[in-house]
Amino acid sequence: MMQMPDAKSPLKIGTRGSPLALAQAHETRARLMAAHGLPEEAFEIVVIKTTGDDRGMIAADTALKEVGNKGLFTKEIEDAMSAGRIDLAVHSMKDMPTEQPPGLILNCYLPREDERDAFVCLNHASLGELPQGAVVGTSSLRRAAQLRYRRPDLQVVGFRGNVQTRLRKLKDGVAEATFLAMAGLRRMNMADVATAPIAPEDMLPAVAQGAIGIERRIDDARAEALLAPIHDVPTAQRLACERAYLAALDGSCETPIAGLARIEGDTLWLRGEILRPDGSEAISGEGRAPISDGAELGRNLAQQLLSQAPTGFFDWR
Numbered sequence: 001m002m003q004m005p006d007a008k009s010p011l012k013i014g015t016r017g018s019p020l021a022l023a024q025a026h027e028t029r030a031r032l033m034a035a036h037g038l039p040e041e042a043f044e045i046v047v048i049k050t051t052g053d054d055r056g057m058i059a060a061d062t063a064l065k066e067v068g069n070k071g072l073f074t075k076e077i078e079d080a081m082s083a084g085r086i087d088l089a090v091h092s093m094k095d096m097p098t099e100q101p102p103g104l105i106l107n108c109y110l111p112r113e114d115e116r117d118a119f120v121c122l123n124h125a126s127l128g129e130l131p132q133g134a135v136v137g138t139s140s141l142r143r144a145a146q147l148r149y150r151r152p153d154l155q156v157v158g159f160r161g162n163v164q165t166r167l168r169k170l171k172d173g174v175a176e177a178t179f180l181a182m183a184g185l186r187r188m189n190m191a192d193v194a195t196a197p198i199a200p201e202d203m204l205p206a207v208a209q210g211a212i213g214i215e216r217r218i219d220d221a222r223a224e225a226l227l228a229p230i231h232d233v234p235t236a237q238r239l240a241c242e243r244a245y246l247a248a249l250d251g252s253c254e255t256p257i258a259g260l261a262r263i264e265g266d267t268l269w270l271r272g273e274i275l276r277p278d279g280s281e282a283i284s285g286e287g288r289a290p291i292s293d294g295a296e297l298g299r300n301l302a303q304q305l306l307s308q309a310p311t312g313f314f315d316w317r
């Protein structure tokens with residue numbers, strides 16, 4: 001019989017300390033408590049400081065891409081888990097490298113939240129209504145490239161910080177509009193900050209946007225058994241497809257790559273878009289396959305887009 005976690009031997013849930021990360025860790029704990037009828041004390045939320053969180057020491061306008069690469073936010077958390085200081089790590093799948101370090105496994109996903117991006121603006125109702133030449137703020141390479149491609153008239157400036165900081169910058173007139181993931185806003189009970197969600201046809205989201213994954217040690221049978229009932233299979237099927245596509249493009253959350261899979265009946269539909277960072281060119285495509293062939297669908301779409309890319313398109317890789 002498995003030893004259930006209790007106040008004396010709690011399951012330690014590791015997370016970053018940002019408001020969104022904490023909301024995701026609390027959601028994970030709530031689902032575990034409900035699934036197993038366990039009290040709050042059976043789970044301990046352990047906040048781990050990461051290099052990504054220290055970037056305040058780096059000039060505010062430095063692109064994250066220059067600070068570090070894939071896994072910026074995850075390395076210290078994974079080290080803590082390998083060392084046994086935590087038992088689970090809760091991650092935004094959008095920020096996760098497509099491969100995990102030896103000894104760890106990431107195969108538990110919570111039901112995916114709204115995968116769309118949000119348009120956030122104090123004076124205009126939608127992206128389409130932004131006046132010619134408006135200044136928009138985003139530090140996402142993907143969003144910047146997508147905006148420049150569709151609206152070459154817009155001026156894109158770097159924008160980071162938490163939701164409150166960004167809203168203050170909008171009030172101060174630093175930019176007319178900014179963009180955030182709907183999922184993050186909803187998970188922080190701040191969906192009203194979104195002026196309007198943006199349809200994927202107008203801004204294809206990042207791979208895995210809106211999905212939370214829970215990582216554990218491969219040989220931790222207790223964690224494996226506890227996670228089994230909170231795993232969401234449709235989310236896993238969509239992510240298998242999207243992440244195979246991303247891996248085949250050798251991308252990460254800091255590259256101008258977008259991708260979204262949906263389940264339609266017994267098939268998976270995948271749309272992908274890759275862009276030059278300056279938005280001068282975009283290549284997109286779609287595919288369909290049986291749900292069980294999701295990874296192959298992802299790899300095939302990646303190959304299809306790559307074969308259409310002219311020399312030099314991937315200079316950002």
Ligand SMILES: NCc1[nH]cc(CCC(=O)O)c1CC(=O)O
Nearest residue numbers: 092094180181183184209210211
């Ligand atoms: N790169 C930062 C990041 N990673 C995950 C989310 C939002 C939550 C999600 O997509 O699951 C965000 C913030 C944002 O894009 O607004």
